[in-house]
Amino acid sequence: MTALREWFGERFPVSGDDLKSLTNEPVPYHLKRWWFALGGTPAYLFVVQIVTGILLAFYYQPAPATAYASVRYITDEAAFGWYIRGVHKWGATLMVAAVILHQMRVYFTGAYRKPRELNWMVGMCLLLTTLVTGFTGYSLVYEQLSFWGATVGANIADTVPVVGGLAKQMLLAGEAYNPRTLPRFYVLHAAVLPATLAALVAVHIAIVRLQGVTEYKFKDEPEGKARTFSFFPDHVFTELIIGLILMIVLSVLATVSPALMGPPADPLVTPEVIKPEWFFYVAFRWLKLFSGTAAVLSMGLVVFVMFAWPFIDAAIRRRTRFQEASVWIGILGVVAIVGLTVWEALVKH
Numbered sequence: 001m002t003a004l005r006e007w008f009g010e011r012f013p014v015s016g017d018d019l020k021s022l023t024n025e026p027v028p029y030h031l032k033r034w035w036f037a038l039g040g041t042p043a044y045l046f047v048v049q050i051v052t053g054i055l056l057a058f059y060y061q062p063a064p065a066t067a068y069a070s071v072r073y074i075t076d077e078a079a080f081g082w083y084i085r086g087v088h089k090w091g092a093t094l095m096v097a098a099v100i101l102h103q104m105r106v107y108f109t110g111a112y113r114k115p116r117e118l119n120w121m122v123g124m125c126l127l128l129t130t131l132v133t134g135f136t137g138y139s140l141v142y143e144q145l146s147f148w149g150a151t152v153g154a155n156i157a158d159t160v161p162v163v164g165g166l167a168k169q170m171l172l173a174g175e176a177y178n179p180r181t182l183p184r185f186y187v188l189h190a191a192v193l194p195a196t197l198a199a200l201v202a203v204h205i206a207i208v209r210l211q212g213v214t215e216y217k218f219k220d221e222p223e224g225k226a227r228t229f230s231f232f233p234d235h236v237f238t239e240l241i242i243g244l245i246l247m248i249v250l251s252v253l254a255t256v257s258p259a260l261m262g263p264p265a266d267p268l269v270t271p272e273v274i275k276p277e278w279f280f281y282v283a284f285r286w287l288k289l290f291s292g293t294a295a296v297l298s299m300g301l302v303v304f305v306m307f308a309w310p311f312i313d314a315a316i317r318r319r320t321r322f323q324e325a326s327v328w329i330g331i332l333g334v335v336a337i338v339g340l341t342v343w344e345a346l347v348k349h
Contacts, residue, residue: 046197056074057190059074064181064182071085094246099127100127121310133189135277147177151177155168177267
């Protein structure tokens with residue numbers, strides 16, 4: 001063992017103390033509260049999605065003639081295929097939820113304010129990329145709802161002025177759903193979007209490391225208590241515990257509510273009810289309330305305002321006496337999102 005240690009020491013000249021000093025960064029005490037450390041949850045779930053996605057890719061065949069049958073084989077015949085597919089499905093659901101909750105936490109605690117405006121915008125890019133990844137993954141099963149969901153999504157993109165037609169053609173690889181569409185969705189879902197997510201996460205973490213974590217002090221903290229704790233092993237072990245709990249939750253969900261198969265896609269038969277995944281219920285309900293172009297433009301305006309919110313909030317705070325107007329605006333936004341989501345979930349058409 002001594003000889004082996006010396007061999008590695010010559011080729012990797014970093015001692016245990018050096019490694020500990022590099023990784024043992026002080027972490028603000030408020031991160032002991034799990035809801036302030038939600039950033040690690042979607043990151044862990046992203047790793048779960050990569051691993052389960054690779055396992056599914058061994059059997060999945062991205063072509064209209066073979067996609068549905070390959071998913072059926074994974075679900076019914078491949079060893080533990082039903083479990084891997086279920087974990088992948090529920091992992092995607094929890095990842096979207098975790099990114100949304102993390103962004104909400106950052107918003108309501110004002111952690112997007114100067115000098116962290118750019119990192120808020122990176123977080124918004126992460127949120128949108130996660131949603132698009134969920135949309136493309138939902139479309140790969142090639143069942144009725146996923147086929148028509150992709151068709152409806154492309155038609156919605158077509159209503160965007162100026163760039164809508166090009167966006168639809170790039171998404172579908174043509175004017176309508178065709179044999180090249182599914183492979184394109186697969187490349188987006190399995191390669192382009194995960195690589196984009198990984199790059200955005202790297203940028204996000206790099207900015208956090210450069211700027212530091214926003215610190216908060218709570219009233220229930222005793223006076224004189226240390227304001228920081230060790231990244232390793234304290235924070236690392238906390239994240240590992242959260243990861244183990246998440247795996248238990250994912251396993252239970254995959255077993256109790258497994259990923260099922262709907263009827264195969266039929267371009268000649270339009271389903272009576274077309275519903276997207278739950279995280280698109282808001283947009284779907286909004287599109288039903290207003291005309292196509294007006295709904296798309298208004299949603300685009302909302303997204304733009306969310307990206308630019310750090311600067312809008314700074315202007316409000318600078319020019320008015322409403323220093324915490326963002327809290328009340330955020331509450332109204334959450335109520336609207338939850339209300340539209342529940343509304344769409346309850347109605348049949």
